[in-house]
Amino acid sequence: MRFETKHFKIMLNLNFDPFPTLHTQRLVLRKMEMSDDQDIFFLRSDKKVNEFIDMNLTRTIDDARTHINKIDNIIAKGEGIYWVISLPERKNLIGTICIWNISTENEKAETGYVLHPDFVGQGYMHEALEAVVKIGFEYIGLKTIEAFTRADNERSTRLLASLNFARDFEEEKRFVEDGIIIPEAIFSLRVG
Numbered sequence: 001m002r003f004e005t006k007h008f009k010i011m012l013n014l015n016f017d018p019f020p021t022l023h024t025q026r027l028v029l030r031k032m033e034m035s036d037d038q039d040i041f042f043l044r045s046d047k048k049v050n051e052f053i054d055m056n057l058t059r060t061i062d063d064a065r066t067h068i069n070k071i072d073n074i075i076a077k078g079e080g081i082y083w084v085i086s087l088p089e090r091k092n093l094i095g096t097i098c099i100w101n102i103s104t105e106n107e108k109a110e111t112g113y114v115l116h117p118d119f120v121g122q123g124y125m126h127e128a129l130e131a132v133v134k135i136g137f138e139y140i141g142l143k144t145i146e147a148f149t150r151a152d153n154e155r156s157t158r159l160l161a162s163l164n165f166a167r168d169f170e171e172e173k174r175f176v177e178d179g180i181i182i183p184e185a186i187f188s189l190r191v192g
Contacts, residue, residue, distance in 0.1 A: 014078030029083035040064040052153040107143040151185040160187040
């Protein structure tokens with residue numbers, strides 16, 4: 001029997017049950033739990049952490065808990081996956097990282113990440129993003145992973161460049177053509 005591959009697409013693997021906990025040389029990327037509410041509140045309410053992120057800051061611990069429940073639902077529906085970044089010897093998380101905004105039609109998704117200021121500049125996010133990119137391509141089956149960051153966010157743009165993400169001026173141009181003004185720079189990494 002012969003198949004013409006152009007007539008059907010390979011489906012993305014969006015089943016995250018059981019949740020894929022990732023272990024790198026220095027980190028554990030695990031599922032967010034309600035007991036992470038204080039740390040999530042800090043990451044989502046701190047002005048320094050969110051300096052380059054366009055979102056409303058979290059105001060209460062209940063807002064953080066609502067966010068955790070929202071993430072649980074997104075994961076359960078296979079619409080994205082979200083890890084907390086932690087050190088093996090430390091209970092509290094040091095950051096978060098995700099794959100979201102998944103387009104099954106284009107086999108493409110977006111990644112996003114934040115890190116507690118006390119842990120910036122130590123290579124932790126490089127290690128976490130490297131693991132997440134691998135999962136995105138090898139487990140989920142994505143062909144492209146994008147990252148939206150502000151062009152003046154030098155740490156983020158250097159991080160993305162260090163993992164071979166390239167500025168995607170064509171994608172930025174499409175947003176402008178669709179009448180969407182974005183302050184971000186779009187970086188893409190494609191498999192193959």
